[in-house]
Amino acid sequence: MISKPPGTEDIFPDRIAAWDLITGAAREVFRIHNYREIKIPVLEFTEVFVRGLGGESDIVSKEMFTFEDRGGRRLTLRPEGTAGVVRAYVENGEYNRLAACKLFYVGPMFRAERPQKGRLRQFNQFGAEMFGGGEPFYDYEVISMMNMIAARVGIDDYTLLVNSIGCPSCRKDFLNALTGYYTGLKDLLCKDCVVRLERNPLRLLDCKEASCQPLKKDSPKITEYLDEECRSHYEAVKKYLSEGSVPFQEAPLLVRGLDYYTKTTFEFVATRLGGQNAFAAGGRYDNLVGEFGGRPTPAIGFAAGIERMEILITDKKITAPGPDAFVIHAGEAARNKAVSTCTLVRKNGFSAEMEPAPKGFKAQLKKADREKASLALIIGEDELAQGSVTVKDLQTGVQEMIREDSLIGYLKGKLRR
Ligand code: HAM
Numbered sequence: 345m346i347s348k349p350p351g352t353e354d355i356f357p358d359r360i361a362a363w364d365l366i367t368g369a370a371r372e373v374f375r376i377h378n379y380r381e382i383k384i385p386v387l388e389f390t391e392v393f394v395r396g397l398g399g400e401s402d403i404v405s406k407e408m409f410t411f412e413d414r415g416g417r418r419l420t421l422r423p424e425g426t427a428g429v430v431r432a433y434v435e436n437g438e439y440n441r442l443a444a445c446k447l448f449y450v451g452p453m454f455r456a457e458r459p460q461k462g463r464l465r466q467f468n469q470f471g472a473e474m475f476g477g478g479e480p481f482y483d484y485e486v487i488s489m490m491n492m493i494a495a496r497v498g499i500d501d502y503t504l505l506v507n508s509i510g511c512p513s514c515r516k517d518f519l520n521a522l523t524g525y526y527t528g529l530k531d532l533l534c535k536d537c538v539v540r541l542e543r544n545p546l547r548l549l550d551c552k553e554a555s556c557q558p559l560k561k562d563s564p565k566i567t568e569y570l571d572e573e574c575r576s577h578y579e580a581v582k583k584y585l586s587e588g589s590v591p592f593q594e595a596p597l598l599v600r601g602l603d604y605y606t607k608t609t610f611e612f613v614a615t616r617l618g619g620q621n622a623f624a625a626g627g628r629y630d631n632l633v634g635e636f637g638g639r640p641t642p643a644i645g646f647a648a649g650i651e652r653m654e655i656l657i658t659d660k661k662i663t664a665p666g667p668d669a670f671v672i673h674a675g676e677a678a679r680n681k682a683v684s685t686c687t688l689v690r691k692n693g694f695s696a697e698m699e700p701a702p703k704g705f706k707a708q709l710k711k712a713d714r715e716k717a718s719l720a721l722i723i724g725e726d727e728l729a730q731g732s733v734t735v736k737d738l739q740t741g742v743q744e745m746i747r748e749d750s751l752i753g754y755l756k757g758k759l760r761r
Pocket of ligand 1 (some may be wrong): 414423424425426455457461464465467468471472537608623625626627628644645647649650651652659
């Protein structure tokens with residue numbers, strides 16, 4: 345037997361109802377906020393992520409699935425959506441001329457992480473990116489969209505963490521202070537953090553190693569180093585959130601694992617998820633479009649992990665519905681009638697199922713129950729003789745004989761379509 349690679353999943357139909365609930369809620373919330381869908385390649389030149397996420401980020405330095413194509417070019421399976429969307433936006437002359445461009449995506453992402461509950465190597469995100477809106481209102485809009493999606497799928501046990509990591513200019517003083525603080529603690533740092541201290545000190549705050557956690561408590565807070573523009577932006581975002589009744593907690597140590605962020609960063613975390621506690625996250629990235637060669641354009645976005653959201657709603661027992669009708673028959677003539685009835689029902693937009701090979705009534709009824717059909721449409725000798733079908737409601741057990749030519753009208757009433 346050949347098995348699937350570690351950290352990947354087969355998503356069978358029993359998970360699709362929850363999946364559709366989550367992506368359906370996201371699509372609807374994006375629609376009412378005027379976001380439109382973009383589909384971008386799963387494969388990009390590696391450079392897109394090195395430039396976008398930063399060479400020192402964990403994702404780029406350790407977690408990308410990268411290979412050379414036959415022409416010797418380096419390609420990477422996308423670990424996230426933002427860098428590719430920015431690449432597409434800059435490359436497409438029409439869209440980047442729009443004053444404001446609101447895009448969303450849904451699809452698989454790939455990270456070579458150590459698999460565990462809620463941490464996969466192939467996982468799925470939906471996300472939104474907004475270009476051309478530098479005002480704090482758009483930070484609020486993006487955050488409140490995710491808040492609305494969580495509410496629509498029934499996720500309520502979570503905390504929204506918000507921070508501002510400022511712009512490169514106000515981050516300089518902070519990084520000096522941070523480097524000073526951690527240099528004094530060098531002997532206590534994990535192996536990775538010793539490298540982070542040298543190469544990318546902001547990532548020190550992102551370390552997940554248990555021994556490094558207590559060191560963060562007294563470290564300098566970035567919000568104390570914000571310049572006037574970044575500080576007033578942050579204040580305005582918090583005001584919008586409060587006025588929009590989006591509960592949040594300030595998290596001055598939240599820096600996020602990607603290098604493109606400026607100003608606002610945020611995470612939706614749920615303790616129930618354990619170690620991998622964020623089910624959605626994002627932030628502003630006002631310099632990324634410029635870094636990709638585009639006209640400098642402020643931007644903000646977020647992405648949510650569909651599998652992590654699914655974990656949070658598993659106790660809600662969302663089950664996929666069975667077919668509307670299961671057509672049951674006895675005898676050769678009844679079987680032919682069953683085939684035409686099944687086809688007629690399907691042509692009218694109802695889902696229908698039947699057993700082609702002759703089996704007893706009982707066995708067919710059992711199967712209809714197992715498949716969670718709503719109705720059994722029974723065709724035996726009596727029904728054939730009378731040009732009728734017996735419709736049995738499999739929930740209540742009530743059955744009635746319906747004339748063939750009224751069957752579709754009856755189903756429309758019964759199944760409310
Ligand atoms: P991220 O925090 O790397 O941000 O990922 C967003 C979400 O994807 C996480 O909160 C989590 O729910 C899910 N996720 C990440 N890694 C895994 C994994 N290995 N297994 C399962 N789920 C995972 C981004 O990707 C940014 N592009 C978000 C963004 C958009 N920022 C601005 N615009």
